[in-house]
Amino acid sequence: MNAAEILDNMLGALSGELTDGYDLISGFAERQGRMLSKQAEHLAMERIDGFLADDDELFAFFIDGMKRDTENMVRSIAMLTALTIEQAWNAVANALWGGMRTILAGAGVPPNLLPTTPPLMA
Numbered sequence: 292m293n294a295a296e297i298l299d300n301m302l303g304a305l306s307g308e309l310t311d312g313y314d315l316i317s318g319f320a321e322r323q324g325r326m327l328s329k330q331a332e333h334l335a336m337e338r339i340d341g342f343l344a345d346d347d348e349l350f351a352f353f354i355d356g357m358k359r360d361t362e363n364m365v366r367s368i369a370m371l372t373a374l375t376i377e378q379a380w381n382a383v384a385n386a387l388w389g390g391m392r393t394i395l396a397g398a399g400v401p402p403n404l405l406p407t408t409p410p411l412m413a
Contacts, residue, residue, distance in 0.1 A: 297390030312375030
């Protein structure tokens with residue numbers, strides 16, 4: 292194994308993980324964003340010329356609900372992003388340390404002296 296093979300392994304693993312992770316985040320963001328956008332449009336239209344035109348209290352109630360829904364969306368995206376970062380770390384770190392272990396093992400270094408993949412830094 293050499294640097295080019297380690298790089299190929301690392302990029303292949305990273306590509307595989309980020310594709311899945313990004314699809315998870317983008318699909319969720321698009322679905323939630325679509326619903327929140329429709330909610331915002333609907334609230335604005337009802338405030339202009341609908342049942343919310345003269346009802347400040349009910350309008351504020353619906354705005355608070357949209358704020359809560361938006362916060363939940365953003366928190367969920369942040370959690371999904373953290374999972375994607377962990378997946379990316381695992382893909383890259385396992386390829387790098389795995390390649391190094393392969394080279395060292397091939398040179399006769401005993402298994403107990405091979406470096407282990409470090410955990411994701413907090």
